Amino acid sequence: RxxxxxxxxxxxxxxxxxxxxxxTYSNSASQSFFWYRQDCRxxxxxxxxxxSSGNEDGRFTAQLNRAxxxxxxxxxxxxxxxxxxxxxxxxxxxxxxxxxALTFGSGTRLQVQP
Amino acid sequence: xxxxxxxxxxxIIEKRQSVAFWCNPISGHATLYWYQQILGxxxxxxxxxxxxxxxDDSQLPKDRFSAERLKGxxxxxxIQPAKLEDSAVYLCASSRGSYNEQFFxxxxxxxxx
Numbered sequence: 001r002x003x004x005x006x007x008x009x010x011x012x013x014x015x016x017x018x019x020x021x022x023x024t025y026s027n028s029a030s031q032s033f034f035w036y037r038q039d040c041r042x043x044x045x046x047x048x049x050x051x052s053s054g055n056e057d058g059r060f061t062a063q064l065n066r067a068x069x070x071x072x073x074x075x076x077x078x079x080x081x082x083x084x085x086x087x088x089x090x091x092x093x094x095x096x097x098x099x100x101a102l103t104f105g106s107g108t109r110l111q112v113q114p
Numbered sequence: 115x116x117x118x119x120x121x122x123x124x125x126i127i128e129k130r131q132s133v134a135f136w137c138n139p140i141s142g143h144a145t146l147y148w149y150q151q152i153l154g155x156x157x158x159x160x161x162x163x164x165x166x167x168x169x170d171d172s173q174l175p176k177d178r179f180s181a182e183r184l185k186g187x188x189x190x191x192x193i194q195p196a197k198l199e200d201s202a203v204y205l206c207a208s209s210r211g212s213y214n215e216q217f218f219x220x221x222x223x224x225x226x227x
Contacts (some may be wrong), residue, residue: 004156008154042220043205043216043218043219043220043221044157044205045218046215046216089154089156093168099164101159101170102159102216103159104156104157104158105156106154106155106156107155107156
């Protein structure tokens, strides 16, 4: 089982639609969670961190469910500029030295259509 | 503030050749990462440096890949000899510390023929 799993999509939605992505992680010791955005042929950029109580940033809402080991990203009122790949990222302590490592999912591709 | 710089942006080589990539992190960032991103996949961490020391290289194929960060600033990643499956984008990222946000460079797109 992969450490971080995402539906690759693509999700094709019209402008103005609401779309949600889920991501599951396998390591229950994972401590912090993020969503990154990656445009075609560009580098990943941090979209938002995911907090236990859930958090919102404009049209974007992130939720964490530790019991079921998944995180979600909700995008409201989709814009053409939201078209990108959304990477789920999990930060886990590894081993007795406490090394922390980011594990990236393979990403979910979103295409917003006019 | 200048971002993470990488060069070259593109490289095409034949299998069994050697190649080197260079990264200059954001000024003041102590932590530097090299990732490999194969088409259709998320970035996979190859190696993490804290200043000039290696923190994690558990996923680095050490028989062919090497990396160094001699003065705790810029870094090089080398592949020798390259294989077809090394075709990927190699991303460098930096952060103030391992608990801080990572900023990525534009990447080097490697094609091995």
